[in-house]
Amino acid sequence: MSKKDYYEVLGVARNASEAELKKAYRRLAMKYHPDRNPDDATAEASFKEAKEAYEVLNDAQKRAAYDQFGHAGVDPSMGGGGARGAGGFGDIFEDVFGDIFGGGRSSRSRAHRGSDLRYDLSMTLEEAVQGKTVKIQIPTQVQCKTCDGSGAKKGTTPQTCTTCAGQGQVRIQQGFFSVQQSCPRCHGTGKMITDPCATCHGQGRVQENKTLSVKIPAGVDTGDRIRLGGEGEAGENGGPAGDLYVQVNLKEHPIFTREANNLYCEMPVSYATTALGGEIDVPTLNGRVKLKIPSGTQTGKMFRLRGKGVQSVHDSHNGDLLCKVIVETPVNLSSEQKDMLRDFEESLRTGNKKHSPKAHSWLDGVKSFFDDLKS
Numbered sequence: 001m002s003k004k005d006y007y008e009v010l011g012v013a014r015n016a017s018e019a020e021l022k023k024a025y026r027r028l029a030m031k032y033h034p035d036r037n038p039d040d041a042t043a044e045a046s047f048k049e050a051k052e053a054y055e056v057l058n059d060a061q062k063r064a065a066y067d068q069f070g071h072a073g074v075d076p077s078m079g080g081g082g083a084r085g086a087g088g089f090g091d092i093f094e095d096v097f098g099d100i101f102g103g104g105r106s107s108r109s110r111a112h113r114g115s116d117l118r119y120d121l122s123m124t125l126e127e128a129v130q131g132k133t134v135k136i137q138i139p140t141q142v143q144c145k146t147c148d149g150s151g152a153k154k155g156t157t158p159q160t161c162t163t164c165a166g167q168g169q170v171r172i173q174q175g176f177f178s179v180q181q182s183c184p185r186c187h188g189t190g191k192m193i194t195d196p197c198a199t200c201h202g203q204g205r206v207q208e209n210k211t212l213s214v215k216i217p218a219g220v221d222t223g224d225r226i227r228l229g230g231e232g233e234a235g236e237n238g239g240p241a242g243d244l245y246v247q248v249n250l251k252e253h254p255i256f257t258r259e260a261n262n263l264y265c266e267m268p269v270s271y272a273t274t275a276l277g278g279e280i281d282v283p284t285l286n287g288r289v290k291l292k293i294p295s296g297t298q299t300g301k302m303f304r305l306r307g308k309g310v311q312s313v314h315d316s317h318n319g320d321l322l323c324k325v326i327v328e329t330p331v332n333l334s335s336e337q338k339d340m341l342r343d344f345e346e347s348l349r350t351g352n353k354k355h356s357p358k359a360h361s362w363l364d365g366v367k368s369f370f371d372d373l374k375s
Contacts, residue, residue: 003071006053014067018058025054114141114233114242121246123216125253129285129310131218135211138244141233142208144200149234151193151204158191166190205234214246219313221258224248255283261310261319268328269293282323284308291323299327 007014010024028050030036037043056062056074065073119136143149152158160166164183168190171180182188196202212231220226225245232242250258257264269280277295281288282305291303302324309319333341 004049004053006057006066009049009053010057016057021054021057025050025058112236112239114235114239116242117232117244119244119246120249121214121216122249122251123220124251125256125258126285128216128220128248128250129218131216131220133213133215135213136246138210138212138231140208140210141205142210143234144197144204144206146199147197147204149204151197151200151202153195153197156195158189158193161186161190161192164190204236212244216246216248217313219261219311220248221260221310221313222248222250224313256285256321258310261312261317263309263319263321264324265321266324266326267291268326269297270328271330274298274325274327282321284321285310293325297325299325301325 007016010016010021010028012020012024016024029047032043032047032050034040034044034047056066062074117138117140119138121134121136123132144151147154150158161168161183163185164170168183168186168188169180170183183190186192193202197204200206210231212228214226214228216226225247228244228246230241231244234241255265263285265283267280267282273280273293274297275295277293277297279290279292282291284305285308289305289308291305302322305321305323307318308321311318330337
Protein backbone atom coordinates (compact mmCIF):
# COMPACT_ATOMS: atom_id res chain seq x y z
CA MET A 1 0.00 0.00 0.00
CA SER A 2 1.29 3.45 -0.92
CA LYS A 3 2.06 5.76 1.98
CA LYS A 4 1.61 8.93 -0.07
CA ASP A 5 -1.32 11.19 0.74
CA TYR A 6 -4.16 10.05 -1.51
CA TYR A 7 -5.41 13.60 -2.10
CA GLU A 8 -1.94 14.68 -3.21
CA VAL A 9 -1.67 11.62 -5.48
CA LEU A 10 -4.82 12.65 -7.32
CA GLY A 11 -4.01 16.35 -7.09
CA VAL A 12 -7.35 17.33 -5.52
CA ALA A 13 -8.47 19.22 -2.43
CA ARG A 14 -9.61 17.32 0.66
CA ASN A 15 -13.19 18.45 0.06
CA ALA A 16 -13.17 17.33 -3.61
CA SER A 17 -16.47 16.10 -4.97
CA GLU A 18 -17.05 12.69 -6.54
CA ALA A 19 -16.99 14.26 -10.01
CA GLU A 20 -13.67 15.97 -9.29
CA LEU A 21 -12.18 12.68 -8.05
CA LYS A 22 -13.31 10.87 -11.15
CA LYS A 23 -11.95 13.59 -13.45
CA ALA A 24 -8.57 13.57 -11.69
CA TYR A 25 -8.31 9.78 -11.78
CA ARG A 26 -9.28 9.64 -15.44
CA ARG A 27 -6.53 12.13 -16.31
CA LEU A 28 -3.86 10.18 -14.40
CA ALA A 29 -5.03 6.79 -15.68
CA MET A 30 -4.74 7.99 -19.25
CA LYS A 31 -1.34 9.54 -18.59
CA TYR A 32 0.28 6.58 -16.84
CA HIS A 33 -1.56 3.72 -18.53
CA PRO A 34 0.84 0.75 -19.10
CA ASP A 35 -0.18 0.49 -22.74
CA ARG A 36 0.97 4.08 -23.27
CA ASN A 37 4.14 3.61 -21.26
CA PRO A 38 5.51 0.15 -22.06
CA ASP A 39 8.46 -1.02 -19.92
CA ASP A 40 8.25 2.13 -17.78
CA ALA A 41 8.35 1.06 -14.14
CA THR A 42 7.88 4.63 -12.87
CA ALA A 43 4.70 5.16 -14.90
CA GLU A 44 3.37 1.78 -13.75
CA ALA A 45 3.95 2.73 -10.12
CA SER A 46 2.20 6.07 -10.60
CA PHE A 47 -0.69 4.29 -12.29
CA LYS A 48 -1.11 1.92 -9.30
CA GLU A 49 -0.91 4.81 -6.83
CA ALA A 50 -3.65 6.70 -8.66
CA LYS A 51 -5.82 3.58 -8.79
CA GLU A 52 -5.34 2.90 -5.09
CA ALA A 53 -6.08 6.52 -4.14
CA TYR A 54 -9.25 6.63 -6.22
CA GLU A 55 -10.54 3.31 -4.84
CA VAL A 56 -10.30 4.63 -1.32
CA LEU A 57 -11.50 8.21 -1.80
CA ASN A 58 -14.39 7.21 -4.09
CA ASP A 59 -15.80 4.91 -1.35
CA ALA A 60 -17.64 7.00 1.26
CA GLN A 61 -16.86 4.65 4.18
CA LYS A 62 -13.20 4.20 3.25
CA ARG A 63 -12.78 7.92 2.67
CA ALA A 64 -14.22 8.71 6.11
CA ALA A 65 -11.86 6.17 7.72
CA TYR A 66 -8.90 7.58 5.80
CA ASP A 67 -9.74 11.16 6.72
CA GLN A 68 -9.88 10.18 10.42
CA PHE A 69 -7.08 7.62 10.75
CA GLY A 70 -4.99 8.07 7.62
CA HIS A 71 -3.57 4.96 5.95
CA ALA A 72 -4.13 2.96 9.13
CA GLY A 73 -7.87 3.29 8.63
CA VAL A 74 -7.79 1.52 5.25
CA ASP A 75 -4.80 -0.84 5.64
CA PRO A 76 -6.05 -4.47 5.68
CA SER A 77 -3.08 -5.57 7.75
CA MET A 78 -4.16 -3.16 10.47
CA GLY A 79 -7.83 -4.08 10.38
CA GLY A 80 -8.89 -1.31 8.01
CA GLY A 81 -11.19 -1.70 5.06
CA GLY A 82 -8.42 -1.87 2.50
CA ALA A 83 -8.64 -1.23 -1.20
CA ARG A 84 -9.80 -3.60 -3.90
CA GLY A 85 -7.25 -6.11 -5.05
CA ALA A 86 -5.32 -5.82 -8.26
CA GLY A 87 -7.77 -8.08 -9.98
CA GLY A 88 -10.54 -5.52 -9.46
CA PHE A 89 -9.13 -2.92 -11.84
CA GLY A 90 -11.60 -3.84 -14.57
CA ASP A 91 -14.48 -2.87 -12.28
CA ILE A 92 -13.06 0.46 -11.19
CA PHE A 93 -12.00 1.32 -14.73
CA GLU A 94 -15.54 0.57 -15.84
CA ASP A 95 -16.95 2.85 -13.12
CA VAL A 96 -14.86 5.78 -14.33
CA PHE A 97 -14.82 5.23 -18.10
CA GLY A 98 -18.20 3.51 -18.53
CA ASP A 99 -19.76 6.64 -20.02
CA ILE A 100 -17.25 6.42 -22.88
CA PHE A 101 -17.55 2.70 -23.58
CA GLY A 102 -21.30 2.22 -23.33
CA GLY A 103 -22.29 2.26 -19.67
CA GLY A 104 -21.08 0.87 -16.34
CA ARG A 105 -22.01 -2.26 -14.47
CA SER A 106 -25.39 -0.91 -13.42
CA SER A 107 -26.47 -0.15 -16.98
CA ARG A 108 -29.63 -1.96 -17.93
CA SER A 109 -31.85 -1.86 -20.91
CA ARG A 110 -34.28 1.01 -20.66
CA ALA A 111 -37.65 1.79 -22.08
CA HIS A 112 -37.41 3.77 -25.30
CA ARG A 113 -39.72 6.61 -26.24
CA GLY A 114 -41.55 6.11 -29.52
CA SER A 115 -40.63 8.10 -32.61
CA ASP A 116 -42.32 11.42 -33.41
CA LEU A 117 -44.40 11.50 -36.58
CA ARG A 118 -45.20 14.26 -39.07
CA TYR A 119 -48.35 14.65 -41.14
CA ASP A 120 -48.56 17.20 -43.98
CA LEU A 121 -52.01 18.77 -44.11
CA SER A 122 -53.00 20.76 -47.23
CA MET A 123 -55.67 23.42 -46.70
CA THR A 124 -57.34 26.14 -48.73
CA LEU A 125 -56.87 29.75 -47.68
CA GLU A 126 -60.52 29.96 -46.66
CA GLU A 127 -60.20 26.88 -44.42
CA ALA A 128 -57.06 28.24 -42.79
CA VAL A 129 -58.65 31.64 -42.15
CA GLN A 130 -61.81 30.19 -40.60
CA GLY A 131 -60.27 27.18 -38.86
CA LYS A 132 -61.78 23.73 -38.96
CA THR A 133 -61.69 20.24 -37.49
CA VAL A 134 -60.25 17.61 -39.82
CA LYS A 135 -59.93 13.85 -39.60
CA ILE A 136 -56.63 12.34 -40.64
CA GLN A 137 -55.33 8.79 -40.95
CA ILE A 138 -51.85 8.04 -39.64
CA PRO A 139 -49.96 4.82 -40.42
CA THR A 140 -48.05 4.14 -37.21
CA GLN A 141 -46.71 1.55 -34.80
CA VAL A 142 -49.10 0.96 -31.90
CA GLN A 143 -48.89 -1.30 -28.87
CA CYS A 144 -50.07 -4.82 -29.62
CA LYS A 145 -53.41 -5.36 -27.88
CA THR A 146 -53.10 -9.14 -27.94
CA CYS A 147 -50.02 -9.24 -25.71
CA ASP A 148 -50.30 -5.74 -24.19
CA GLY A 149 -46.92 -4.87 -25.70
CA SER A 150 -44.94 -7.66 -24.03
CA GLY A 151 -44.30 -9.53 -27.28
CA ALA A 152 -45.03 -12.85 -25.58
CA LYS A 153 -47.95 -15.14 -26.33
CA LYS A 154 -51.00 -14.43 -24.19
CA GLY A 155 -50.72 -16.34 -20.93
CA THR A 156 -46.91 -16.38 -21.02
CA THR A 157 -44.26 -13.88 -19.99
CA PRO A 158 -40.82 -13.04 -21.34
CA GLN A 159 -37.98 -14.89 -19.64
CA THR A 160 -34.75 -13.44 -18.32
CA CYS A 161 -32.01 -13.61 -20.94
CA THR A 162 -29.55 -16.35 -20.01
CA THR A 163 -26.68 -14.71 -21.89
CA CYS A 164 -26.67 -11.37 -20.03
CA ALA A 165 -28.66 -12.48 -16.94
CA GLY A 166 -31.21 -9.76 -17.62
CA GLN A 167 -28.66 -6.95 -17.71
CA GLY A 168 -29.18 -6.21 -21.40
CA GLN A 169 -25.43 -5.90 -21.82
CA VAL A 170 -22.45 -8.21 -21.93
CA ARG A 171 -18.85 -7.43 -21.04
CA ILE A 172 -16.06 -8.24 -23.44
CA GLN A 173 -12.47 -8.35 -22.26
CA GLN A 174 -10.15 -6.82 -24.84
CA GLY A 175 -6.68 -7.05 -23.37
CA PHE A 176 -6.49 -4.58 -20.53
CA PHE A 177 -9.87 -3.00 -21.31
CA SER A 178 -13.25 -4.29 -20.25
CA VAL A 179 -15.93 -3.02 -22.65
CA GLN A 180 -19.68 -3.42 -22.41
CA GLN A 181 -22.03 -3.72 -25.36
CA SER A 182 -25.65 -4.66 -25.98
CA CYS A 183 -26.39 -8.33 -25.55
CA PRO A 184 -26.43 -9.95 -29.01
CA ARG A 185 -29.10 -12.42 -27.96
CA CYS A 186 -31.76 -10.15 -26.44
CA HIS A 187 -30.60 -6.96 -28.23
CA GLY A 188 -30.37 -5.05 -24.98
CA THR A 189 -33.83 -5.86 -23.61
CA GLY A 190 -32.61 -8.29 -20.96
CA LYS A 191 -35.47 -10.65 -21.84
CA MET A 192 -36.08 -13.59 -24.14
CA ILE A 193 -39.42 -14.46 -25.70
CA THR A 194 -39.57 -18.21 -26.12
CA ASP A 195 -43.21 -18.23 -27.24
CA PRO A 196 -43.84 -15.04 -29.26
CA CYS A 197 -47.22 -13.42 -29.77
CA ALA A 198 -48.76 -14.51 -33.07
CA THR A 199 -50.11 -11.02 -33.75
CA CYS A 200 -46.94 -8.95 -33.39
CA HIS A 201 -44.42 -11.80 -33.79
CA GLY A 202 -42.68 -10.86 -30.57
CA GLN A 203 -42.22 -7.17 -31.40
CA GLY A 204 -44.80 -5.83 -28.95
CA ARG A 205 -45.99 -3.37 -31.62
CA VAL A 206 -48.04 -3.66 -34.79
CA GLN A 207 -48.57 -1.42 -37.83
CA GLU A 208 -51.96 0.25 -37.85
CA ASN A 209 -53.80 3.13 -39.50
CA LYS A 210 -54.99 5.42 -36.75
CA THR A 211 -57.78 7.95 -37.37
CA LEU A 212 -57.48 11.20 -35.43
CA SER A 213 -59.63 14.30 -35.19
CA VAL A 214 -57.48 17.44 -35.30
CA LYS A 215 -58.75 20.93 -34.50
CA ILE A 216 -57.02 23.50 -36.71
CA PRO A 217 -57.20 27.01 -35.17
CA ALA A 218 -58.26 29.97 -37.29
CA GLY A 219 -55.44 31.95 -38.87
CA VAL A 220 -52.86 29.20 -39.39
CA ASP A 221 -50.36 29.63 -42.21
CA THR A 222 -47.94 27.52 -44.20
CA GLY A 223 -45.25 26.18 -41.88
CA ASP A 224 -47.38 26.23 -38.71
CA ARG A 225 -47.37 22.98 -36.72
CA ILE A 226 -49.98 21.52 -34.40
CA ARG A 227 -48.56 19.11 -31.81
CA LEU A 228 -50.61 16.13 -30.64
CA GLY A 229 -48.85 14.72 -27.60
CA GLY A 230 -48.62 10.93 -27.36
CA GLU A 231 -50.08 10.32 -30.83
CA GLY A 232 -46.78 9.26 -32.42
CA GLU A 233 -45.34 5.75 -32.52
CA ALA A 234 -45.70 3.52 -29.48
CA GLY A 235 -42.62 3.23 -27.27
CA GLU A 236 -40.51 0.11 -26.83
CA ASN A 237 -40.23 -1.89 -23.59
CA GLY A 238 -43.09 0.07 -22.06
CA GLY A 239 -41.70 3.46 -23.04
CA PRO A 240 -44.00 6.43 -23.74
CA ALA A 241 -45.36 7.10 -27.22
CA GLY A 242 -43.89 9.85 -29.37
CA ASP A 243 -45.77 12.93 -30.56
CA LEU A 244 -47.52 13.73 -33.83
CA TYR A 245 -46.86 17.04 -35.57
CA VAL A 246 -49.41 18.21 -38.14
CA GLN A 247 -47.65 20.50 -40.62
CA VAL A 248 -49.92 23.02 -42.38
CA ASN A 249 -49.44 23.83 -46.07
CA LEU A 250 -51.79 26.28 -47.82
CA LYS A 251 -52.85 25.60 -51.38
CA GLU A 252 -52.32 28.26 -54.03
CA HIS A 253 -55.29 30.63 -54.20
CA PRO A 254 -56.68 31.86 -57.56
CA ILE A 255 -57.08 35.45 -56.33
CA PHE A 256 -55.14 36.15 -53.15
CA THR A 257 -51.50 35.82 -52.14
CA ARG A 258 -50.85 35.68 -48.43
CA GLU A 259 -47.86 37.21 -46.63
CA ALA A 260 -48.11 36.82 -42.85
CA ASN A 261 -51.55 38.27 -42.01
CA ASN A 262 -51.84 40.48 -45.09
CA LEU A 263 -53.48 39.52 -48.38
CA TYR A 264 -52.49 40.78 -51.82
CA CYS A 265 -54.43 40.75 -55.07
CA GLU A 266 -54.30 42.35 -58.52
CA MET A 267 -57.37 44.19 -59.85
CA PRO A 268 -57.84 44.51 -63.62
CA VAL A 269 -59.51 47.91 -64.14
CA SER A 270 -60.76 49.29 -67.45
CA TYR A 271 -58.98 52.18 -69.14
CA ALA A 272 -62.10 54.33 -68.91
CA THR A 273 -62.54 53.76 -65.15
CA THR A 274 -58.95 54.65 -64.33
CA ALA A 275 -59.16 57.74 -66.54
CA LEU A 276 -62.58 58.99 -65.41
CA GLY A 277 -62.73 57.49 -61.94
CA GLY A 278 -65.46 55.28 -60.52
CA GLU A 279 -66.21 52.41 -58.18
CA ILE A 280 -65.38 48.73 -58.54
CA ASP A 281 -66.26 45.60 -56.57
CA VAL A 282 -63.31 44.11 -54.70
CA PRO A 283 -63.46 40.52 -53.38
CA THR A 284 -62.53 39.87 -49.75
CA LEU A 285 -62.68 36.76 -47.60
CA ASN A 286 -65.92 38.07 -46.11
CA GLY A 287 -67.65 39.11 -49.32
CA ARG A 288 -67.44 42.00 -51.79
CA VAL A 289 -66.72 45.60 -50.88
CA LYS A 290 -66.83 48.82 -52.95
CA LEU A 291 -63.55 50.55 -53.75
CA LYS A 292 -63.45 54.11 -55.13
CA ILE A 293 -60.99 54.60 -57.98
CA PRO A 294 -59.90 58.25 -58.37
CA SER A 295 -59.69 59.69 -61.89
CA GLY A 296 -56.23 59.49 -63.43
CA THR A 297 -55.26 56.34 -61.48
CA GLN A 298 -52.18 54.72 -63.01
CA THR A 299 -51.42 51.02 -63.33
CA GLY A 300 -49.49 49.69 -60.32
CA LYS A 301 -51.32 51.92 -57.83
CA MET A 302 -51.80 50.05 -54.51
CA PHE A 303 -54.93 50.45 -52.41
CA ARG A 304 -55.01 49.26 -48.79
CA LEU A 305 -58.21 47.95 -47.22
CA ARG A 306 -57.49 47.86 -43.51
CA GLY A 307 -58.66 44.90 -41.48
CA LYS A 308 -59.66 42.89 -44.56
CA GLY A 309 -56.76 40.46 -44.29
CA VAL A 310 -56.33 37.42 -42.00
CA GLN A 311 -56.81 37.38 -38.26
CA SER A 312 -53.62 36.33 -36.48
CA VAL A 313 -53.59 32.86 -34.94
CA HIS A 314 -51.87 34.35 -31.88
CA ASP A 315 -54.17 37.31 -31.15
CA SER A 316 -57.23 39.18 -32.46
CA HIS A 317 -55.25 41.45 -34.80
CA ASN A 318 -56.41 41.46 -38.42
CA GLY A 319 -54.10 42.06 -41.36
CA ASP A 320 -54.91 44.21 -44.39
CA LEU A 321 -55.91 43.56 -47.99
CA LEU A 322 -53.68 45.32 -50.53
CA CYS A 323 -55.09 45.66 -54.03
CA LYS A 324 -52.87 46.55 -56.99
CA VAL A 325 -54.47 48.27 -59.99
CA ILE A 326 -53.70 46.73 -63.37
CA VAL A 327 -55.04 48.84 -66.28
CA GLU A 328 -56.53 46.46 -68.82
CA THR A 329 -55.93 47.30 -72.47
CA PRO A 330 -59.08 46.77 -74.60
CA VAL A 331 -58.93 43.83 -77.02
CA ASN A 332 -61.05 42.61 -79.98
CA LEU A 333 -62.13 46.15 -80.92
CA SER A 334 -64.57 46.77 -83.74
CA SER A 335 -63.72 49.13 -86.62
CA GLU A 336 -65.94 51.79 -85.15
CA GLN A 337 -64.26 51.51 -81.74
CA LYS A 338 -60.81 51.73 -83.35
CA ASP A 339 -61.81 54.88 -85.21
CA MET A 340 -63.09 56.40 -82.01
CA LEU A 341 -59.82 55.62 -80.28
CA ARG A 342 -57.80 57.15 -83.12
CA ASP A 343 -59.87 60.32 -82.89
CA PHE A 344 -59.38 60.35 -79.13
CA GLU A 345 -55.64 59.84 -79.49
CA GLU A 346 -55.46 62.65 -82.01
CA SER A 347 -57.30 64.96 -79.66
CA LEU A 348 -54.73 64.27 -77.00
CA ARG A 349 -51.85 65.04 -79.37
CA THR A 350 -53.31 68.39 -80.35
CA GLY A 351 -53.78 69.28 -76.72
CA ASN A 352 -51.00 69.96 -74.23
CA LYS A 353 -48.73 67.77 -72.13
CA LYS A 354 -51.00 67.72 -69.12
CA HIS A 355 -52.90 64.64 -70.39
CA SER A 356 -49.81 62.41 -70.43
CA PRO A 357 -47.19 63.99 -68.16
CA LYS A 358 -45.18 60.81 -67.67
CA ALA A 359 -45.02 60.02 -71.37
CA HIS A 360 -43.91 63.53 -72.30
CA SER A 361 -41.39 63.57 -69.48
CA TRP A 362 -39.96 60.28 -70.67
CA LEU A 363 -39.79 61.43 -74.30
CA ASP A 364 -38.05 64.62 -73.24
CA GLY A 365 -35.50 62.51 -71.38
CA VAL A 366 -34.90 60.32 -74.41
CA LYS A 367 -34.40 63.37 -76.65
CA SER A 368 -31.95 64.87 -74.19
CA PHE A 369 -30.05 61.59 -74.01
CA PHE A 370 -29.52 61.41 -77.78
CA ASP A 371 -28.65 65.11 -77.96
CA ASP A 372 -25.90 64.52 -75.42
CA LEU A 373 -24.55 61.64 -77.52
CA LYS A 374 -24.29 63.88 -80.60
CA SER A 375 -22.49 66.72 -78.82
